[in-house]
Amino acid sequence: MAVALQVLRHLARAPSGPLLWGGPLARLASSMALAEQARQLFESTVGAVLPGPMLQRALSLDPDSGELKVRDRSFQLRQNLYLVGFGKAVLGMAAAAEELLGQHLVQGVISVPKGIRAAMEHAGKQEMLLKPHSRIQVFEGAEDNLPDRDALRAALAIRQLAEGLTADDLLLVLISGGGSALLPAPIPPVTLEEKQMLTKLLAARGATIQELNTIRKALSQLKGGGLAQAAYPAQVVSLILSDVVGDPVEVIASGPTVASIHSVQDCLHILSRYGLRAALPRSVKTVLARADSDPHGPHTCGHVLNVILGSNALALAEAQKQAEALGYRAVVLSTAIQGDVKSVAQFYGLLARVAGARLALPGAGASVEEDERLCELAADLQLPDLQLKEALEAVVGAWGPVCLLAGGEPTVQLQGSGRGGRNQELALRVGVELGQWPLRTVDVLFLSGGTDGQDGPTEAAGAWVRPELTSQAAAEGLDVATFLAHNDSHTFFSHFQGGAQLLHTGLTGTNVMDAHFLFLHPQ
Numbered sequence: 001m002a003v004a005l006q007v008l009r010h011l012a013r014a015p016s017g018p019l020l021w022g023g024p025l026a027r028l029a030s031s032m033a034l035a036e037q038a039r040q041l042f043e044s045t046v047g048a049v050l051p052g053p054m055l056q057r058a059l060s061l062d063p064d065s066g067e068l069k070v071r072d073r074s075f076q077l078r079q080n081l082y083l084v085g086f087g088k089a090v091l092g093m094a095a096a097a098e099e100l101l102g103q104h105l106v107q108g109v110i111s112v113p114k115g116i117r118a119a120m121e122h123a124g125k126q127e128m129l130l131k132p133h134s135r136i137q138v139f140e141g142a143e144d145n146l147p148d149r150d151a152l153r154a155a156l157a158i159r160q161l162a163e164g165l166t167a168d169d170l171l172l173v174l175i176s177g178g179g180s181a182l183l184p185a186p187i188p189p190v191t192l193e194e195k196q197m198l199t200k201l202l203a204a205r206g207a208t209i210q211e212l213n214t215i216r217k218a219l220s221q222l223k224g225g226g227l228a229q230a231a232y233p234a235q236v237v238s239l240i241l242s243d244v245v246g247d248p249v250e251v252i253a254s255g256p257t258v259a260s261i262h263s264v265q266d267c268l269h270i271l272s273r274y275g276l277r278a279a280l281p282r283s284v285k286t287v288l289a290r291a292d293s294d295p296h297g298p299h300t301c302g303h304v305l306n307v308i309l310g311s312n313a314l315a316l317a318e319a320q321k322q323a324e325a326l327g328y329r330a331v332v333l334s335t336a337i338q339g340d341v342k343s344v345a346q347f348y349g350l351l352a353r354v355a356g357a358r359l360a361l362p363g364a365g366a367s368v369e370e371d372e373r374l375c376e377l378a379a380d381l382q383l384p385d386l387q388l389k390e391a392l393e394a395v396v397g398a399w400g401p402v403c404l405l406a407g408g409e410p411t412v413q414l415q416g417s418g419r420g421g422r423n424q425e426l427a428l429r430v431g432v433e434l435g436q437w438p439l440r441t442v443d444v445l446f447l448s449g450g451t452d453g454q455d456g457p458t459e460a461a462g463a464w465v466r467p468e469l470t471s472q473a474a475a476e477g478l479d480v481a482t483f484l485a486h487n488d489s490h491t492f493f494s495h496f497q498g499g500a501q502l503l504h505t506g507l508t509g510t511n512v513m514d515a516h517f518l519f520l521h522p523q
């Protein structure tokens with residue numbers, strides 16, 4: 001961080017150069033409304049990680065020999081191909097797999113979110129739908145991303161299919177975010193309701209996805225390598241769309257084809273950290289007590305190939321290209337944004353201030369205290385891949401509009417009972433921050449959206465804000481602080497400006513966490 005601070009000071013003293021901004025692309029960029037550009041960029045981001053193209057990139061089939069290539073591995077197909085899948089993006093992944101491998105497919109079962117087929121049909125997304133007489137059976141469940149009876153039925157059908165396979169068979173496993181809730185198979189005597197309650201409590205208390213899924217794995221028959229074990233001795237190829245920072249295969253959808261390395265002690269630490277250890281149901285204690293002597297051992301996963309098909313980084317790389325095509329100097333700040341939504345919002349607020357001041361006055365910039373505070377905020381967030389120095393250098397060298405791109409998944413600690421999601425809450429908080437540092441000569445817009453198109457249990461994907469948010473809201477009789485105190489960001493944005501700042505995409509059929517864009521446009 002000391003290095004970044006030095007660079008910040010150096011940049012602040014840098015002499016101003018010639019004004020390069022003004023080419024035809026740049027003029028095009030300035031003529032399009034900032035909000036419309038933000039919306040378009042979000043669409044491009046999502047478009048880069050749609051299931052069909054990603055699957056087609058990873059798989060190739062020789063129609064004559066029946067040889068299936070998955071990256072650099074080959075598998076012989078001879079009426080021995082089975083498919084299972086679970087996750088928010090799995091319907092489209094299965095449709096793409098069926099298109100490519102249909103005639104070889106013997107049978108399949110997938111578990112996908114409730115209502116997704118109707119939503120895709122309604123949106124006219126035929127490429128996301130299975131064929132009329134598909135060999136893949138579809139279960140819809142896990143309303144509001146919580147495991148339920150329908151998801152349990154799906155999980156049991158998936159287990160049954162896997163258990164029936166032989167050494168001659170190949171099982172294709174399609175995995176994407178949301179897969180944990182769509183594949184609940186609690187180890188008896190733990191009940192679905194107990195698992196649901198524990199998951200809900202951990203999530204509401206701000207447990208990270210790593211922590212949450214460590215507990216899920218310990219209590220599940222299929223997670224933490226359990227599915228791979230059930231399919232043994234068949235060969236298993238998992239095609240994974242990552243919705244977790246760093247793309248850890250053991251965490252995404254709780255790693256059903258990756259052996260779990262966690263001990264009971266790890267679980268107990270997590271449960272203690274969130275004040276849940278004392279009140280654990282007896283059944284959970286029983287299963288945890290048994291777990292150390294009966295792990296899904298690493299020996300069970302030698303027959304598995306785990307392949308990451310797509311990720312947040314891939315999506316942001318496309319967004320960067322598109323932003324540059326619109327005339328922006330674009331930098332990917334980080335694809336690992338995590339941490340409490342309040343800290344993340346403070347970081348973006350001050351980043352806009354520091355970067356905006358440099359853009360407005362390349363030779364002057366923000367104060368040393370602001371530079372120092374920004375570095376402190378960045379350090380507190382502990383983002384392993386943060387490109388702060390590069391981003392601020394790019395701002396000074398841009399002499400024109402800048403777009404800073406980031407992705408990840410901040411955490412919201414729910415205190416109120418309002419309606420919202422982490423993207424809308426982040427946008428609202430950033431809006432408040434931006435209002436504290438108005439920059440008269442730079443237009444600023446911040447957008448946060450969930451790439452799955454559904455932010456928390458709301459119909460919006462996210463929202464965008466500008467520095468005028470707090471004052472405009474007050475003029476409409478809306479007190480931002482009150483909405484934030486109740487985690488009621490969706491209600492706020494539904495009223496504010498008649499809902500114009502909500503980002504609506506509908507379910508996108510993919511899921512690679514959230515995207516954050518900070519636009520700084522000199523006037």
Ligand SMILES: Nc1ncnc2c1ncn2[C@@H]1O[C@H](COP(=O)(O)OP(=O)(O)OP(=O)(O)O)[C@@H](O)[C@H]1O
Binds near residue numbers: 088412414422
């Ligand atoms: N009222 C609210 N305000 C802010 N955030 C909320 C609110 N209600 C739920 N959330 C947050 O929404 C998130 C759940 O949203 P969602 O169902 O989109 O899951 P997700 O984390 O995106 O799942 P996945 O990783 O599977 O995509 C949780 O992080 C939760 O804290």
Ligand SMILES: O=C(O)[C@H](O)CO
Binds near residue numbers: 180213
């Ligand atoms: O399903 C899950 O566990 C989360 O979406 C992370 O992959």
